[in-house]
Amino acid sequence: MLKNHPNYKIVCLDLLTYAGNLETLESIMDNPNFKFVKGDITDRELVFELFEKEKFDAVVNFAAESHVDRSIENPEIFLKTNILGTQVLMDACRAFDTKRFHQVSTDEVYGDLPLERLDLFFTEDMPIKASSPYSASKAAADLLVLAYCRTYNLPATISRCSNNYGPYQFPEKLIPLVILRALDNKTIPVYGTGENVRDWLYVEDHCRAIDLILHDGTIGEVYNIGGHNEKTNLEVVKTILKELKKPESLITFVKDRAGHDLRYAIDPSKIHKELGWLPTTNFDDGIKRTVQWYLANKNWWEKIINGEYRNYYERMYAEK
Numbered sequence: 001m002l003k004n005h006p007n008y009k010i011v012c013l014d015l016l017t018y019a020g021n022l023e024t025l026e027s028i029m030d031n032p033n034f035k036f037v038k039g040d041i042t043d044r045e046l047v048f049e050l051f052e053k054e055k056f057d058a059v060v061n062f063a064a065e066s067h068v069d070r071s072i073e074n075p076e077i078f079l080k081t082n083i084l085g086t087q088v089l090m091d092a093c094r095a096f097d098t099k100r101f102h103q104v105s106t107d108e109v110y111g112d113l114p115l116e117r118l119d120l121f122f123t124e125d126m127p128i129k130a131s132s133p134y135s136a137s138k139a140a141a142d143l144l145v146l147a148y149c150r151t152y153n154l155p156a157t158i159s160r161c162s163n164n165y166g167p168y169q170f171p172e173k174l175i176p177l178v179i180l181r182a183l184d185n186k187t188i189p190v191y192g193t194g195e196n197v198r199d200w201l202y203v204e205d206h207c208r209a210i211d212l213i214l215h216d217g218t219i220g221e222v223y224n225i226g227g228h229n230e231k232t233n234l235e236v237v238k239t240i241l242k243e244l245k246k247p248e249s250l251i252t253f254v255k256d257r258a259g260h261d262l263r264y265a266i267d268p269s270k271i272h273k274e275l276g277w278l279p280t281t282n283f284d285d286g287i288k289r290t291v292q293w294y295l296a297n298k299n300w301w302e303k304i305i306n307g308e309y310r311n312y313y314e315r316m317y318a319e320k
């Protein structure tokens with residue numbers, strides 16, 4: 001946003017949970033148009049004080065508990081952050097007449113598609129049918145956003161994106177997890193059969209879509225974001241192993257995720273037709289760039305995998 005809109009003043013409110021990392025923002029910390037505030041979106045007092053002080057024109061809500069496996073382990077914080085946090089931000093937008101509120105949501109709110117029906121895609125008018133505590137919390141937030149739009153005329157939009165990958169991704173998500181474990185010659189845990197399908201999108205393509213919706217999207221509308229890039233988990237794992245020149249014998253099939261969604265596949269025709277958005281990074285290039293980034297940025301991820309993450313990981317593995 002700072003690159004594309006050099007005149008904007010941006011405030012990042014983030015709680016720096018296990019998934020947050022100030023080092024990710026290192027290159028913009030000195031930018032006079034950028035300010036970081038450590039705080040919880042569910043903290044009504046803090047949020048209202050911040051809105052009063054900053055008089056925001058627009059708010060984009062990225063903040064969330066985002067990892068499905070963690071939501072299966074402990075749903076509560078997902079409900080608090082993802083639902084109540086969204087409510088607090090929207091109440092603040094109402095109280096301070098913020099001109100735009102954008103909710104960053106997920107394709108997981110649609111549930112899943114059958115593996116054998118490759119003709120089916122998620123469209124914006126499909127019913128909400130979440131499978132995990134994480135997706136249910138995001139679905140609840142989406143419904144609340146639409147309710148605030150209709151009841152209070154909150155000028156809001158929602159985007160529902162498919163799986164992201166790219167630099168700075170926390171290594172609990174499949175792609176960075178595979179890269180870092182393969183680099184260390186450790187086994188690669190593939191849930192179930194590895195035939196589940198995800199629709200992968202390079203993170204900058206997602207962010208460009210959010211920028212477009214924030215500026216030109218129609219109030220009250222939902223936009224799906226995805227680049228028709230469906231891969232089975234096994235295909236993704238094998239692509240990364242090939243890129244790193246590591247053997248496929250590292251692949252280990254482990255117990256399946258409870259309630260594991262089978263296939264995600266986005267129909268992005270609405271955002272393409274209305275806002276002209278198309279992805280610009282194809283998967284082969286995106287994976288190469290991502291692998292190169294992790295190879296070049298060991299100092300970013302080393303501290304993460306030696307911290308709280310290690311306990312989480314050991315716990316997950318004791319159970320699988």
Ligand code: NAD
Nearest residue numbers: 014015016017019020040041062063064066106161163164
């Ligand atoms: P992440 O878990 O990697 O990061 C979440 C961020 O939110 C962290 O910086 C964390 O510190 C912050 N946060 C958590 N609770 C907070 C709170 N109570 N108050 C303030 N900050 C808090 O998540 P991500 O993968 O970067 O996802 C960002 C958003 O995009 C989420 O809303 C997620 O649902 C959505 N999304 C993610 C993907 C994906 O593939 N990663 C795809 C579609 C949508």
Ligand code: DAU
Nearest residue numbers: 066067068106107108162163172173174189190191196233
């Ligand atoms: O679709 C968008 C969603 O994508 C976002 O809303 C979520 O925030 C994000 O976490 C992601 O959810 P997934 O569950 O699809 O992503 P994850 O990286 O956890 O897993 C991708 C696939 O890989 C999934 O089918 C489970 C599988 N998997 C995952 C891990 C971590 C494995 O086989 N082994 C693993 O170790």
